[in-house]
Amino acid sequence: IRTGNGYDVHRLVAGDGVTLCGVFIPHDQALLGHSDADVALHALTDALLATCGAGDIGDHFPPSDPQWRGAPSRIFLEHAARIVRDKGGVILNADISLIAEAPKVGPHRETMRARLAEMLAISIDRCSVKATTNETIGFVGRREGIAAIATASVFYPPEPA
Amino acid sequence: IRTGNGYDVHRLVAGDGVTLCGVFIPHDQALLGHSDADVALHALTDALLATCGAGDIGDHFPPSDPQWRGAPSRIFLEHAARIVRDKGGVILNADISLIAEAPKVGPHRETMRARLAEMLAISIDRCSVKATTNETIGFVGRREGIAAIATASVFYPPEPA
């Protein structure tokens, strides 16, 4: 069993909503990014890649590459899950903490978990999404951005002796 | 085995001490919050809930609910540990990183670990408390708040086939 972490941030700008864990939430700000800027899926993509030392999301999907402009981040997460499975890995669980003053994540939590379960091809009880504010302080507290911290645990079969 | 993370922040205001990991430490600031604002136990509560996809602390204990005003956060942590156990989970370990310029956590570490062991009903060698400063930068460095990052690993028995 190997456990990886992931951290990501995207800036908030004027806009009409944010995509988090693959779910669009109407909001008076938007996340800035080359892709859909889904900070939650980006952090989880990194956590999965970490379990097999497969680099990071910037490696696999350079922001400089025009083909990922506006791309849905599920492409990135599904790519990482495929790499894990190709190495014999079985995803045990995936967990995301969203750090944002707004919008409220609670009403969307179950939809987000269902999306994760589908993207990762694991059962929903193995998928967790949590949210907290930064209590009005720091860059998150000033609504300059949203951060996410992810953790993924993966079972890899023992190497043949 | 599933691993969850937790992150929490509370603001520092003028006061006479902070409660961290259930231990009151005299200090020239206090943590602001609806409950006792024990940022360490809040982060760990989230990490435990994450291992079984049981939402987050705000879900179970809404800050808008007057019954949690000034509540000791051990209530929250013990509630999360009960949910984990009710699902058949065995807590393998719990780890907290406190990020604070002050007060010093070192002299209280062993008491904190003993409290965690008691609240989680696991042995003390499975409980870890660490601390670091933010080197005077960022909101933690400016003494505007204290942050905590928690990790919990839980063994869940395999579902019957």
Add this chain to the structure above:
Amino acid sequence: IRTGNGYDVHRLVAGDGVTLCGVFIPHDQALLGHSDADVALHALTDALLATCGAGDIGDHFPPSDPQWRGAPSRIFLEHAARIVRDKGGVILNADISLIAEAPKVGPHRETMRARLAEMLAISIDRCSVKATTNETIGFVGRREGIAAIATASVFYPPEPA
């Protein structure tokens, strides 16, 4: 199996390079610290110590102790790995997320992973190094410092009944 986390920050000042994961990278800033200020190795040292409740890096290597002035941080990491092994632990994997606007980590990733594998005495596929920026916001975004988040998973044999 127990999983620990680690978090560290060091300030950036004018200088000619930074040491990250044991690799010196020429840069127009340097990391400030008592030792070589290798924020990545410090976070990972904490994550390893956390898996056996062995305190934190500040405990084992007080910044006030002159003998660690300018010390290479591999000393700290190797010390933590030795404590883990002395308790019967087998390191399953180690993962680091670097949060920095610059320098670019990608070109050095494989060297860093090889260094980690050597310091921890585990295979390189169990060692992961990732990097992300903070999108120009917060203390990392303002290039005031570099942060690192680490995760380590360790197998400890069951206590005799």
